[in-house]
Amino acid sequence: MSIATEIRSRLAALEPIRLDLEDQSEQHRGHAGYRAGGNTHWRLTIVSPRFAGQPVVARHRMVYEALGSLMQNPIHALAITARAPEETKGT
DSSP states (O other), rough: OOHHHHHHHHHGGGOOOOOEEEEEEGGGGGSTOOHHHHHHHHEEEEGGGGTTTTOOOHHHHHHHHHHGGGGGTOOOOEEEEEEGGGGGGGG
């Protein structure tokens, strides 16, 4: 299973209605945590009703908890945009 597939699978626990995941590792070549082949630096946009009423820090913790051990290896950096559905209306 690819890392992207594993990430998506684990984040399914948050019941996302939108999940955009981009491997940005190549843009970080030469930076700390970079490994050839990617899968180290990611950008995530996730929209879930589970985020309603939750502050940003709690939303990020929910994502980290869902990803579990992937946050130690292979993920080195994860840029997260986490919104509740009502925060995306009109965008």
